[in-house]
Amino acid sequence: MKIGKRFLIKLSLTFMLVGAIVSFIGFASSGFDIDQYAENQHHWYRVVHFE
Amino acid sequence: MDTQLKKGLIEYYILANLKYGDSYGYEIVKTISAHMPITESTLYPILKRLESQGKVSTFSSAYNGRLRKYYKLESEGLDSIKSFLGSWEKVEAIHDYIKRSVENE
Amino acid sequence: MNRIEFIKTLSSKLSYVMKPEEVRELVDYYDEMILDLMEEGMSEEKAVSQLDSPESIIESIKGTPLEFKFPIRKKVSPLWMVLLIAGFPLWGSLALAGIMIVMSIYILIWCIPFLAGSLAFAGVLGGLVSVVLSPLATFDGLHIGLTQFGIGLFLFGAGILFTMLTLSMSKTFIAYSQSMTNKIKKILFNQRSVVSI
Numbered sequence: 001m002k003i004g005k006r007f008l009i010k011l012s013l014t015f016m017l018v019g020a021i022v023s024f025i026g027f028a029s030s031g032f033d034i035d036q037y038a039e040n041q042h043h044w045y046r047v048v049h050f051e
Numbered sequence: 052m053d054t055q056l057k058k059g060l061i062e063y064y065i066l067a068n069l070k071y072g073d074s075y076g077y078e079i080v081k082t083i084s085a086h087m088p089i090t091e092s093t094l095y096p097i098l099k100r101l102e103s104q105g106k107v108s109t110f111s112s113a114y115n116g117r118l119r120k121y122y123k124l125e126s127e128g129l130d131s132i133k134s135f136l137g138s139w140e141k142v143e144a145i146h147d148y149i150k151r152s153v154e155n156e
Numbered sequence: 157m158n159r160i161e162f163i164k165t166l167s168s169k170l171s172y173v174m175k176p177e178e179v180r181e182l183v184d185y186y187d188e189m190i191l192d193l194m195e196e197g198m199s200e201e202k203a204v205s206q207l208d209s210p211e212s213i214i215e216s217i218k219g220t221p222l223e224f225k226f227p228i229r230k231k232v233s234p235l236w237m238v239l240l241i242a243g244f245p246l247w248g249s250l251a252l253a254g255i256m257i258v259m260s261i262y263i264l265i266w267c268i269p270f271l272a273g274s275l276a277f278a279g280v281l282g283g284l285v286s287v288v289l290s291p292l293a294t295f296d297g298l299h300i301g302l303t304q305f306g307i308g309l310f311l312f313g314a315g316i317l318f319t320m321l322t323l324s325m326s327k328t329f330i331a332y333s334q335s336m337t338n339k340i341k342k343i344l345f346n347q348r349s350v351v352s353i
Contacts, residue, residue, distance in 0.1 A: 012315075016317075018309055019313060023304075023309075025306070026305070030297070075192075080189070090208060
């Protein structure tokens with residue numbers, strides 16, 4: 001594998017870390033308020049549901 | 052050396068060679084041929100037989116981008132060497148007998 | 157003869173005499189020799205000519221232990237036949253039960269890579285969808301889009317990891333299943349003997 005295994009592992013871990021940070025930031029910017037996500041959560045493009 | 056005699060000895064020679072360390076086909080041919088000329092085609096059946104008898108095992112290792120097959124001595128093989136050495140006295144006795152047979156002309 | 161010709165000739169001649177795996181082993185052996193000789197500085201032609209010709213190699217493999225399948229024909233006396241047939245309901249159902257158990261074990265074991273695979277698929281797919289749709293989610297609010305993006309990325313990364321895990325587990329399990337199957341086959345059916353021809 002030219003794109004080696006080690007690289008993929010590092011890449012996916014990076015994704016996970018960055019993803020966690022970004023979603024935390026997003027959540028933080030809503031004021032840690034789950035109700036902020038309640039609006040329009042039934043739109044087709046909305047993936048994150050807090051039923 | 053007489054072919055029959057060679058045949059008898061060569062297996063132990065190979066096993067002993069592997070006792071010094073794992074080796075691969077070409078290296079074995081070179082080392083053995085220093086004392087007992089042998090062709091690769093002769094070596095192959097012997098190695099396969101030793102493997103089937105459990106006296107050696109094989110493993111592959113990467114070398115220069117290709118896979119090389121290495122042979123490694125197993126305990127069965129070591130036992131085989133020991134039993135050969137154990138029977139050395141008998142060999143000497145037979146050698147003496149044969150020697151005497153041509154001395155007493 | 158050059159190396160490739162030598163290998164081709166040897167393989168094709170041998171394929172009439174030995175099993176494919178054994179042909180492979182033998183050809184690899186000589187190929188290794190040629191390459192080693194060439195490494196010592198010999199030209200390809202010279203290296204090949206150092207070896208015996210394919211024809212004489214065929215001759216010299218007499219004396220090589222090859223594996224033959226010996227279906228050991230038990231001399232089945234009539235009495236045994238009767239017992240076997242009469243007892244079939246018993247040993248037949250036992251054998252069937254045995255097979256079922258073995259199969260269940262296989263299925264159980266394979267559940268693990270399957271689970272990993274499902275998680276991989278879910279992670280990758282879910283992650284991708286979330287990330288791609290997150291810009292749209294931003295219309296409902298920046299925080300929403302960000303969170304969706306972040307979660308998507310996280311899932312995607314996890315999905316990749318699980319994919320790699322699934323692949324490596326599958327390889328191991330396939331090898332294990334194959335060796336188990338071979339062992340069982342050997343025990344039940346043929347006794348493989350190693351013979352010198």
